[in-house]
Amino acid sequence: MTPLRLAVIIGSTREGRMGDRVAGWFVDQARLHDDLTVTVVDLAAYDFPGAYPAEPTGAIRSFVDEVRRADAFVVVTPEYNHSFPASLKQAIDYAYDEWQAKPVGFVAYGCRSTGLHAVDQLRTVFTALHATTVRDVVGVDLLCGEPTPLHVDQLRQDARVLLDQLRWWGLALREGRAARPYVS
Template identity: 75%
Template sequence: MTPLRLAVIIGSTREGRAGDRIGRWFLGQARRRAGLDVREVDLARYDLPAVLPAEPTPGMREFAGQVARAEAFVVVTPEYNHSFPASLKQAIDVAYDEWQAKPVGFVSYGCRSIGMHAVDQLRTVFTALHAMTVRDSVGVDLLDGEPTGHAEERIGQDVRLLLDELRWWGLALREGRSARPYAC
């Protein structure tokens, strides 16, 4: 069976962000899993305009192409003021049909809330785009530092569960899309 194409989107572009470190940690975890072709999509590397023009820019086309090629997504998001960053919303809005009938999972981080307010809002956004968000996610509390011991074991279980759900849904939706066009 062809590996599932998983795009890991690092959603913060803020200078000094923790997202690149957390995103690369998750990429390492995901790349150890059989059956996945994992790609990094770091929004800091894309030239997405602050104002969406009538015609897509090269950066917009490049990002939308990455979304179109992927069959599943993990969004690595911080929680800024109980929400997700504007850079992530801007990127999500660059694509539309490319998200449809594909699963989305989340790795979130923040202080105490582990980014769950951001994830709750992102679930609403992706539902509007006809994407399927998986139930379980990975949350990192920045106040805890590096996970060790019991915390490392718990977060490892969370990663395995998230990847299992994404792979199941990704393969099921791949079959569905190949059997018939998605109707929305």
């Protein structure tokens, strides 16, 4: 069977962000699974225009191609003011059909809430794009201090559960799209 193509999207572009470190940890967990091909899609690497353009730029086309190629997604997002970053919303909006009938999971980080407010907002956005969001989330509390072995074990277990759900939905939806193209 062809491995599931998982795109891990780093949603923050801020200087000094934690997203690249959180995503790196998650990618290490995902690469433990031979049935996944993992690609990192770092929004900071794209030169997106400041406002929505009339004509797609090369950066936009490149991002949309990454979304098109993927079978499933994990969005790594911080929580800013009970929501997710504007850079992530801008990128999500550049694609439409490319998200359809594909599963999306979340690795969120923040203070106290572990980014869950951002995830709640993102579920609404992805539902409007006809994507399927998986139930379980990996939430990282940035105020917990040094992770204890128990905390690290729980994060690893959360990542395993998220990846199991993504693999199930990713395979089922990939087979469904192959048998009958999705129409919205």
